[in-house]
Amino acid sequence: MDMRDADTARLLWESGEWGKDMYHHELKATVPRRILECSAVSREINFTSQEEIRQFRLEQRVFLAGACIEEWFFDFGFVIPGSTNSWQQTIESAGEDRMLAAEDLSGRMTIETTFLDGRTMLFKTLVRIFYE
Amino acid sequence: MGLLTLLRKLKRSDQEARILVLGLDNAGKTTILKKLSEEDITHIMPTQGFNIKSLMHEDFKLNVWDIGGQKSIRPYWRNYFDQTDALIYVIDSADRRRMDETGVELGQLLEEEKLAGIPVLIFANKQDLLSALSSDEISQGLNLHTIRDRTWFIQAASAKTGEGLQEGMEWVVSQINDGAGGGAESKN
Numbered sequence: 415m416d417m418r419d420a421d422t423a424r425l426l427w428e429s430g431e432w433g434k435d436m437y438h439h440e441l442k443a444t445v446p447r448r449i450l451e452c453s454a455v456s457r458e459i460n461f462t463s464q465e466e467i468r469q470f471r472l473e474q475r476v477f478l479a480g481a482c483i484e485e486w487f488f489d490f491g492f493v494i495p496g497s498t499n500s501w502q503q504t505i506e507s508a509g510e511d512r513m514l515a516a517e518d519l520s521g522r523m524t525i526e527t528t529f530l531d532g533r534t535m536l537f538k539t540l541v542r543i544f545y546e
Numbered sequence: 547m548g549l550l551t552l553l554r555k556l557k558r559s560d561q562e563a564r565i566l567v568l569g570l571d572n573a574g575k576t577t578i579l580k581k582l583s584e585e586d587i588t589h590i591m592p593t594q595g596f597n598i599k600s601l602m603h604e605d606f607k608l609n610v611w612d613i614g615g616q617k618s619i620r621p622y623w624r625n626y627f628d629q630t631d632a633l634i635y636v637i638d639s640a641d642r643r644r645m646d647e648t649g650v651e652l653g654q655l656l657e658e659e660k661l662a663g664i665p666v667l668i669f670a671n672k673q674d675l676l677s678a679l680s681s682d683e684i685s686q687g688l689n690l691h692t693i694r695d696r697t698w699f700i701q702a703a704s705a706k707t708g709e710g711l712q713e714g715m716e717w718v719v720s721q722i723n724d725g726a727g728g729g730a731e732s733k734n
């Protein structure tokens with residue numbers, strides 16, 4: 415997964431490869447605080463699948479201090495066997511009045527992404543965001 | 547200018563719009579989408595599956611699906627036809643050797659029931675190359691004038707220089723907006 419300033423496509427954060435241990439561990443992302451000033455931010459997830467998947471979908475939730483503040487459901491549908499795929503989402507910022515300070519957010523925000531085939535959970539990741 | 551600006555121009559009568567980007571491998575599909583989002587286009591790997599770009603503006607979502615075009619992947623294209631609002635077909639204008647092949651693939655797509663009546667934009671890409679055929683030549687070579695069952699448009703473009711991308715995407719947006727207003731779709 416990576417995060418970019420959507421207007422300039424400048425890279426702000428990039429995770430390494432996610433392994434099986436992602437089931438148990440929380441990933442920590444330290445992001446420059448200027449990400450909060452971007453008018454739009456994009457997040458991209460890349461994944462490979464050896465097997466064909468028929469009803470691939472994803473549920474993503476952003477939590478702030480345990481409360482869900484943003485939710486994305488996305489249906490990919492069919493995944494080609496042996497394929498490498500990517501999903502990039504671009505999110506516009508809430509506007510200055512609704513913007514929260516880096517100090518208030520840092521370490522309190524998590525992005526939870528669940529990958530499913532129909533109703534069967536395949537994979538889940540949790541990334542905790544810190545601002546510096 | 548980029549996809550986000552285009553999205554702001556879409557009427558929000560629907561919650562979501564879906565654009566499908568197809569074409570032979572190496573046509574420049576991924577490069578076009580990256581260029582539109584102002585991303586670096588120097589390290590692009592051939593698409594072995596799909597690349598999706600989802601953009602959200604207020605409550606409206608635009609999803610652009612770029613599916614790999616290698617011969618081995620093409621049989622899977624049909625898995626992605628559902629609920630498509632517009633088709634963008636990308637042609638490498640300098641690949642004269644495969645002009646027939648790309649014409650055949652496009653012809654087959656236009657026969658697909660699930661894509662019936664859906665507006666199609668053809669990008670005559672790689673116009674920056676000297677050996678590129680013009681959009682008129684491609685139009686004639688592929689007999690595009692025989693397309694009667696939908697609106698279509700061919701746009702000369704270069705993903706490398708950015709030429710024509712904007713114009714092409716504006717056309718797509720105008721078509722989706724017309725459809726949303728009950729134009730093209732309500733005819734049948």
Ligand SMILES: Nc1nc2c(ncn2[C@@H]2O[C@H](COP(=O)(O)OP(=O)(O)O)[C@@H](O)[C@H]2O)c(=O)[nH]1
Binds near residue numbers: 578590
């Ligand atoms: N000269 C030139 N090369 C291009 C253009 N668009 C794409 N390419 C190159 O064509 C190759 C294939 O592009 P890619 O986007 O991967 O094609 P795809 O398989 O259709 O997604 C890459 O090497 C690109 O750099 C263009 O407009 N002009």
